[in-house]
Amino acid sequence: MKTSELKKQTPSQTIGPYFAYGLTPQQYGYNFESWVDNDMTKGVHGAETITITGTVYDGKHIPIDDAMIELWQEDGDHKLFGRYGTGTEEGNLFKFKTIKPKSVNGQAPFIHVILFMRGQLLHSYTRIYFADEQTLNITDEVLNGVADERKQTLIAKQNGNGYTFDIHMQGPKETVFFSL
Amino acid sequence: MSASTNSKFDMEVQPPYLHEPYKSTILRAPSQPLIVPKKKEITLSGPLFKEFKLGALDHDLTKNSVKDGEPIGERIVVHGTVTNEKGQPLPYTLIELWQANSAGRYVHKVDQHNAPLDPNFLGTGRCMTDAQGKYKFYSIKPGAYPWGNHPNAWRPNHIHFSLFGGDIASRLITQMYFPGDPLFAYDPIFKAVPPKGRDLLISEFDRSITEPNFALGYRFDIVLRGKNTTPFENL
Numbered sequence: 001m002k003t004s005e006l007k008k009q010t011p012s013q014t015i016g017p018y019f020a021y022g023l024t025p026q027q028y029g030y031n032f033e034s035w036v037d038n039d040m041t042k043g044v045h046g047a048e049t050i051t052i053t054g055t056v057y058d059g060k061h062i063p064i065d066d067a068m069i070e071l072w073q074e075d076g077d078h079k080l081f082g083r084y085g086t087g088t089e090e091g092n093l094f095k096f097k098t099i100k101p102k103s104v105n106g107q108a109p110f111i112h113v114i115l116f117m118r119g120q121l122l123h124s125y126t127r128i129y130f131a132d133e134q135t136l137n138i139t140d141e142v143l144n145g146v147a148d149e150r151k152q153t154l155i156a157k158q159n160g161n162g163y164t165f166d167i168h169m170q171g172p173k174e175t176v177f178f179s180l
Numbered sequence: 181m182s183a184s185t186n187s188k189f190d191m192e193v194q195p196p197y198l199h200e201p202y203k204s205t206i207l208r209a210p211s212q213p214l215i216v217p218k219k220k221e222i223t224l225s226g227p228l229f230k231e232f233k234l235g236a237l238d239h240d241l242t243k244n245s246v247k248d249g250e251p252i253g254e255r256i257v258v259h260g261t262v263t264n265e266k267g268q269p270l271p272y273t274l275i276e277l278w279q280a281n282s283a284g285r286y287v288h289k290v291d292q293h294n295a296p297l298d299p300n301f302l303g304t305g306r307c308m309t310d311a312q313g314k315y316k317f318y319s320i321k322p323g324a325y326p327w328g329n330h331p332n333a334w335r336p337n338h339i340h341f342s343l344f345g346g347d348i349a350s351r352l353i354t355q356m357y358f359p360g361d362p363l364f365a366y367d368p369i370f371k372a373v374p375p376k377g378r379d380l381l382i383s384e385f386d387r388s389i390t391e392p393n394f395a396l397g398y399r400f401d402i403v404l405r406g407k408n409t410t411p412f413e414n415l
Contacts, residue, residue, distance in 0.1 A: 006265040011377040013355040018288035022278025022304040059207035119204030121195035141218040179214035
């Protein structure tokens, strides 16, 4: 099919500041049932769970309090999806409970991140890799497609009971975002 | 696993990250070029919703939050088809909806616009496309509301849509507008979309679905990114 015969994509528009009662209602205390939340381990049995927490910073290094984060992961064994807004935790953290994905086809394990917020007309894509997967991270094709000085922005650091993954929209630590 | 799609955002119709007239983009748009990951993907497919159980009134925003009466405003019924770029219908696509009430007020705590809340209207709902990719929901026409982007700034009437196609690239959040809105000319969010894409965000009045003595009909067709012919492997 020629490109000219394709239908035009519906343009994206911002999620805006008022998504909470529509997309994350229970998290924010609205009287409407959420179909998804930040616990991605429901229905997962026998796998060790991890937490992933982080902050989304704007270009002035101020934590963003109205972002919505989605995590998507799939490794052949598990296909998991979670969603959380940054407006309810102290410090505007996001936090997820999930399991660490397996390596697939020799790639370093990772989780897809989709980020939405007021001030983004198009959502952003990034990835969470894991600091304790050094061997696979070193040989990973996608990580190796990123300049060395920016690779660390994609690698979640270990903390007490899980991982920390901060997202910087701009600045010297600007997170690598992908074009998918 | 579904095949990955190779279709990028079409920047002839998609808005940019940075659009300075919409001031919030200035500190929130990525400043570095996006990286194209090497293709070795198998981990791109999204949640599947064929078995998903919608609430009985999820698709009817005029009824799903009623406390002691009907919501105030002009009843509308909105329908359309969700397809991929090849025009193939996308069945069992979840659509999440949220909007202001008829007075232009959102239920969200952050919205301090001095317009009344409607005790019988929350302004959120969900629906799913059927086997032919068609969807339909009922609501109240949302009002325009002021915002702080520039002096005397008002958003055109709109309904927020969130959609999941078969894979991560087809994820879309957008806004549906109503025909002939005089605020289009002044709205930097709408105008961030290149001229070629703007009409794609405007619903059409549709008399064929207008329900006599009940609700005005609007049609809003949606095209999700992605060209794969079999986006859902499990159907």
